[in-house]
Amino acid sequence: MEKIREFKEWFVKHFDDFEKNLNGEKTPEVHKLRKDALSKFKELSFPSLKDEEWKYTNISPLLKYNFSPVSSGKKVSSELIKKFLFDKMEHNFIVFINGRFSQENSKLLALPKGVIAGSISDAIKEKNPLIEKHFGKYANLSDQIFTALSTAFTKDGAFIYVPEGKVIEEPVHIIFLTSNGNKKIITQPRNLFIAGKNSRVTIIEHYVTENKGVYFTNTVTEIVAEENAVVNHIKLQEESIEAFHIARMEVDQERDSNFTSVLFSNGGNISRNDFNTHFNDEGGECKLNGLFLLDDNQLFDAHTLIDHAKPNCSSHEHYRGILDDNARGVFNGKVLVRPDAQKTNAFQQNNNILLSNNASVDTKPQLEIFADDVKCSHGATIGQLDNDAKFYLNSRGIGDEAAKAILLHAFASDVIKSVKINSVRNYIEEILSKRFNQDDL
Amino acid sequence: MLLEVKNLHTSIEGNEILKGINLKVNAGEVHAIMGPNGSGKSTFAQVLAGREDYNVTAGEVIYKGKNLLELKAEDRAREGIFLAFQYPVEIPGVSNVNLLKTAVNEIRKYYGEEELDAIEFLSLIKDKMKIVELDESFLKRSVNEGFSGGEKKRNEIFQMAVLNPKLAILDETDSGLDIDALKIVANGVNKLRSKDNATIIVTHYQRLLDYIIPDFVHVLYNGKIVKSGGKELAFELEKKGYDWLKNGSPKAIAG
Ligand SMILES: Nc1ncnc2c1ncn2[C@@H]1O[C@H](COP(=O)(O)OP(=O)(O)OP(=O)(O)O)[C@@H](O)[C@H]1O
Ligand SMILES: [Mg+2]
Numbered sequence: 079m080e081k082i083r084e085f086k087e088w089f090v091k092h093f094d095d096f097e098k099n100l101n102g103e104k105t106p107e108v109h110k111l112r113k114d115a116l117s118k119f120k121e122l123s124f125p126s127l128k129d130e131e132w133k134y135t136n137i138s139p140l141l142k143y144n145f146s147p148v149s150s151g152k153k154v155s156s157e158l159i160k161k162f163l164f165d166k167m168e169h170n171f172i173v174f175i176n177g178r179f180s181q182e183n184s185k186l187l188a189l190p191k192g193v194i195a196g197s198i199s200d201a202i203k204e205k206n207p208l209i210e211k212h213f214g215k216y217a218n219l220s221d222q223i224f225t226a227l228s229t230a231f232t233k234d235g236a237f238i239y240v241p242e243g244k245v246i247e248e249p250v251h252i253i254f255l256t257s258n259g260n261k262k263i264i265t266q267p268r269n270l271f272i273a274g275k276n277s278r279v280t281i282i283e284h285y286v287t288e289n290k291g292v293y294f295t296n297t298v299t300e301i302v303a304e305e306n307a308v309v310n311h312i313k314l315q316e317e318s319i320e321a322f323h324i325a326r327m328e329v330d331q332e333r334d335s336n337f338t339s340v341l342f343s344n345g346g347n348i349s350r351n352d353f354n355t356h357f358n359d360e361g362g363e364c365k366l367n368g369l370f371l372l373d374d375n376q377l378f379d380a381h382t383l384i385d386h387a388k389p390n391c392s393s394h395e396h397y398r399g400i401l402d403d404n405a406r407g408v409f410n411g412k413v414l415v416r417p418d419a420q421k422t423n424a425f426q427q428n429n430n431i432l433l434s435n436n437a438s439v440d441t442k443p444q445l446e447i448f449a450d451d452v453k454c455s456h457g458a459t460i461g462q463l464d465n466d467a468k469f470y471l472n473s474r475g476i477g478d479e480a481a482k483a484i485l486l487h488a489f490a491s492d493v494i495k496s497v498k499i500n501s502v503r504n505y506i507e508e509i510l511s512k513r514f515n516q517d518d519l
Numbered sequence: 520m521l522l523e524v525k526n527l528h529t530s531i532e533g534n535e536i537l538k539g540i541n542l543k544v545n546a547g548e549v550h551a552i553m554g555p556n557g558s559g560k561s562t563f564a565q566v567l568a569g570r571e572d573y574n575v576t577a578g579e580v581i582y583k584g585k586n587l588l589e590l591k592a593e594d595r596a597r598e599g600i601f602l603a604f605q606y607p608v609e610i611p612g613v614s615n616v617n618l619l620k621t622a623v624n625e626i627r628k629y630y631g632e633e634e635l636d637a638i639e640f641l642s643l644i645k646d647k648m649k650i651v652e653l654d655e656s657f658l659k660r661s662v663n664e665g666f667s668g669g670e671k672k673r674n675e676i677f678q679m680a681v682l683n684p685k686l687a688i689l690d691e692t693d694s695g696l697d698i699d700a701l702k703i704v705a706n707g708v709n710k711l712r713s714k715d716n717a718t719i720i721v722t723h724y725q726r727l728l729d730y731i732i733p734d735f736v737h738v739l740y741n742g743k744i745v746k747s748g749g750k751e752l753a754f755e756l757e758k759k760g761y762d763w764l765k766n767g768s769p770k771a772i773a774g
Pocket of ligand 1: 536554555556557559561563
């Protein structure tokens with residue numbers, strides 16, 4: 079209890095310092111959001127196991143640390159950044175180091191005219207009207223203490239805007255690098271992606287670290303897909319095994335928009351992803367895929383909500399987990415079909431493989447349907463590696479290790495297949511291979 | 520002698536399935552094992568291949584002079600035992616080519632040999648595909664997933680051709696095949712026969728034995744081999760069924 083109070087008070091106290099260091103980012107609109115969020119943060123309490131939405135995720139290990147923010151920017155070697163590029167090839171990428179945009183480390187090839195891909199701090203300073211229109215409009219604060227914390231300390235993050243009708247063929251790769259030199263730091267990337275009418279873009283949020291050890295990433299991403307926009311979103315969470323990662327993603331889908339997302343996570347000490355999409359008009363389509371690989375004492379929690387508020391939309395969700403050792407997984411996927419949302423199609427599935435007797439998953443796919451003319455299905459499985467398949471492989475001379483690796487790859491492949499970019503798929507495959515070839519998994 | 524099975528007893532979940540099997544197989548021989556449903560044919564085949572769900576409660580199996588029962592399934596395969604499954608397992612997400620490449624290289628590793636490079640490997644498998652008349656597009660497909668019955672069986676023989684076993688055990692590889700597929704499968708098996716290897720064919724039907732001529736035919740009934748003979752025994756079984764064996768006194772048959 080004491081620790082939790084300290085954790086909270088530290089941020090409240092620190093706000094004045096933070097405020098003083100704001101320069102052009104202190105525009106009246108955004109600063110009002112910060113201050114409101116700070117009051118909200120003071121008022122809310124951190125969730126405990128008594129909260130329905132946090133029933134299986136005890137965050138007290140996070141709250142016992144004192145995290146400090148990093149105030150100044152940093153530059154790292156381009157060699158380091160290269161490690162996180164797909165196929166080691168250069169493409170469009172923007173780099174944030176400890177939450178701050180690094181112009182020197184970023185590289186933007188020719189983008190179509192009018193496209194913005196850069197720092198939200200710049201967009202705020204420049205008083206881009208899109209900030210006032212969209213920022214903080216989707217990630218509401220009610221009952222969301224981590225979002226309140228993020229909003230109160232809004233400083234930097236990625237801002238991407240694709241104007242009407244523009245198509246970006248190459249993905250925009252955003253690298254969030256934590257380079258903490260073993261200091262327990264907090265970074266709070268605050269992202270806003272806007273895809274205009276009839277536009278098309280692929281955005282990759284990639285969370286990586288230079289060091290092992292404890293740190294805290296608290297990130298909020300708001301995504302707007304305007305009419306008939308196509309947005310591919312990939313999130314790769316490759317953080318330190320001891321890191322805390324709390325993420326909130328809110329997607330607003332307008333008429334006939336198409337949003338596809340793949341979340342890949344290597345876990346952390348505790349990772350929590352709240353991923354919510356809202357159909358704000360008819361004809362939208364949304365696909366949420368996820369894959370998490372956990373071992374040791376890791377805890378991963380995915381909470382998703384697909385809000386079918388309007389008719390004629392379809393959603394497809396598929397999360398898969400592989401857990402070893404004492405790892406724990408939580409999948410809570412809610413599909414809400416509101417009374418108006420006739421002709422909804424919703425499919426949801428969560429499958430898990432437990433590689434040890436001590437690993438566990440709490441899975442809760444939920445359908446809440448208030449319309450009558452809909453097609454919805456959901457399901458969940460928790461199982462072990464398929465013994466018949468393993469024997470079949472053994473009987474062909476394939477040893478246990480290799481057989482296990484093959485079968486886990488196969489299990490993961492359903493999700494990996496949904497990544498349409500070859501180089502990114504290969505990158506994920508490589509992470510898998512490395513991980514499965516370790517003796518302990 | 521390649522394989523000697525002595526008084527093999529196995530049980531699963533407390534039920535005794537094999538109740539004292541004796542069998543000797545020399546290199547160069549083809550043995551057929553026939554018998555009614557549930558008599559224990561597949562159990563016998565799987566125990567030889569190293570399935571661990573079955574408990575061997577008595578008896579021994581000597582293969583190439585070694586105690587086979589001490590080896591893990593993968594080591595038995597590396598030592599040259601191959602089981603063509605009665606019901607080949609579907610493995611979504613694993614391609615045929617990936618399975619074979621891993622298998623070939625795991626076996627090479629066992630013998631301290633270098634892995635095959637992509638070109639050597641492809642030329643090996645393309646060669647072997649011809650034996651069972653499989654199309655190349657088939658390599659990329661997931662193992663047995665969505666295969667017709669005939670394709671599954673041909674795939675088993677294809678894998679056998681690539682792995683080139685010393686002792687092949689074919690568990691009802693003929694069941695459910697039309698006559699063309701049967702000929703392809705039988706032809707494949709015959710091409711792979713040599714004086715150095717042996718084949719055990721489990722089947723219900725004499726028909727296959729028209730194409731693959733066995734040296735010995737054994738009848739497995741209720742967990743025991745109750746009668747052995749030459750290829751004419753298969754004709755007799757086809758004509759008379761198994762009832763004459765069931766009704767006869769087990770002692771008289773065994774003698
Ligand atoms: N995993 C198992 N658990 C329990 N009983 C089993 C298992 N596998 C086989 N059996 C039993 O063992 C007996 C022999 O089965 P097996 O599959 O070996 O017969 P088979 O001779 O191959 O039959 P078929 O001709 O139908 O293929 C049957 O009674 C079967 O029900
Ligand atoms: Mg059988």
